[in-house]
Amino acid sequence: MQRDYGTTRKLSGQKMNKTSSNLPDKYLHQPVFLEEAVDGLNIFSGGTYVDATFGRGGHSAKILSRLGFDGKLIAIDKDPEAIEYAKALNDKRLSLYHGSFSELGNLLKSLKIEKVNGVLLDLGVSSPQIDSADRGFSFQKTGPLDMRMNTSSGQTVYEWLMGATLLQIEKVLKDFGDEKLSSFIAAELILRRDSKDCSARKQFPETTSDLADLVVSVIEGKRKRHYYKTHPATKTFQALRIFINNELEELEDLLEQIPMIVSHNGRLSVISFHSLEHRLVKFSMRPRKVQSNNYSTHPKRLGFFSDQDTIKFANCTIKEIKKIKPSRDNIQENPRSRSALLRVGEIICAEQE
Ligand SMILES: C[S@@+](CC[C@H](N)C(=O)[O-])C[C@H]1O[C@@H](n2cnc3c(N)ncnc32)[C@H](O)[C@@H]1O
Structure with a gap:
């Protein structure tokens, strides 16, 4: 993970203070469950906390406002633009890292921090x-078919579509978007991409609007009903975004590390936005017997934690203590919260009970 020492850098020559509300409007993100998720961390002033999805720092600013001078906040984001923005939060208690939150265990190890007191995750x-x-996430705006959160590495959606097979595209749309017409959309993409006929090939989508139009034409051709609650391309875009950013695997990876890197009675606050995420978070907090050595056998954990660490931390588990759905007022204030779910878990380590 790349370290960014951003505590002194100022953006656009503006005077920057400690909260995101003082930053330029075009960068604003209205956080979901701002108070509730930070309350869930049960912050004490000298604790060490992690905001694993910095974004535009709404939750980070709230955490900092509750920490004392000796508290610490480690903030991570895989998007270089978020990190660039974060440099404006001129606060000595804050350390910024560019990279994936699935590397958190390694990061803490390199910082010689054995355990933190809480981790906040605001997904999506x-x-x-x-x-x-120009980021290519929205079908409502014309842009390149990119969708990478980390623009400094990995394939764009366009690059992936150019090399994928019919079955691979179909599977991604079905598994990550639950798109019922996945086979037809995949077939249309392959037809246009591999056609010998130049005019058909020209229609292979290069922009978000091209792809949205292709999906609409396939769906309208298959369904008599032409009224949709959401845009017909919603599921396709969601699926491609989840896939290209490896979102579920990275989440699963981090959730597995939490019992080993958060202290006894420490907290995990997770805001999730769709059923695939909800399910993984719920599973990580399910009641279970501690004392398993699953961690040592996970291929990704090998060489990550030592055998001794594994034995020491295998006794810890995450217990769900709160689940909050957005109220009508929350949704009215911030429509993005419509599908959000906040789960708070407490880390319980058997030998310290
Ligand atoms: C919903 S936003 C967070 C908003 C933030 N809580 C705020 O108040 O401004 C999610 C952020 O998480 C980042 N992100 C998503 N998956 C990530 C991952 N695996 N590792 C690191 N950052 C990730 C995205 O780039 C995005 O900036």
Whole structure:
């Protein structure tokens, strides 16, 4: 993970204070469950906390406001723009890291921090990511078919579509978007991409609007009903975004690390936005007997924690202590919260009970 020492840098020559509300409007993201998720961390003033999805720092600013001078906040984001923005939060208690939150265990180890007191996760994309046409997340704005959160590495959606097979595309749309017409959309993409006929090939989508139009034409051709609650391309875009950013695997990876890197009675606050995320978070907090050595056998954990660490931390588990759905007022204030769910878990380690 790349370290960014951003505590002194100022953006656009503006005077920057400690809260995101003082930053330029075009970067704003209205956080979901701001108070509730930070309350869930049960912050004490000298604790060490992690905001694993910094975004535009709404939750980070709230955490900092509750920490004392000796508290610490580690903030992570895989989007270089979020990190660039974060440099404006001129606060000595804050350390910024560019990279995936699935590397958190390694990061803490390199910082010689054995355990932290809480981790906050606000999943999905930020408003600035969706609102910038050039990031390619939105079918409502014409932009390149990119959708990478980390623009400094990995394949764009366009690059992946150019090399994927019919079955791979179909599976992604079905598994990550639950798109019922996945086979037809995949077939249309392959037809246009591999056609010998130049005019058909020209229609292979290069922009978000091209792809949205292709999906609409396939769906309208298959369904008699032409009224949809959401845009017909919603599921396709969601599926491609989840896939291209490896979102579920990274989440699963981090959730597995939490019992080993958060202290006894420490907290995990997770805001999730769709059923695939809800399910993983719920599963990580399910009641279970501690004392398993699953962690040592997970291929990704090998060489990550030592055998001794594994034995020491295998006794810890996450217990769900709160689940909050958005109220009608929350949704009215912030429509993004419509599908959000906040789960708070407490880490319980058997030998310290
Ligand atoms: C919903 S936004 C967070 C908004 C933030 N809580 C705020 O108040 O401004 C989610 C952020 O998490 C980042 N993100 C998503 N998956 C990530 C991952 N695996 N590792 C690191 N950052 C990730 C995205 O780039 C995005 O900036």
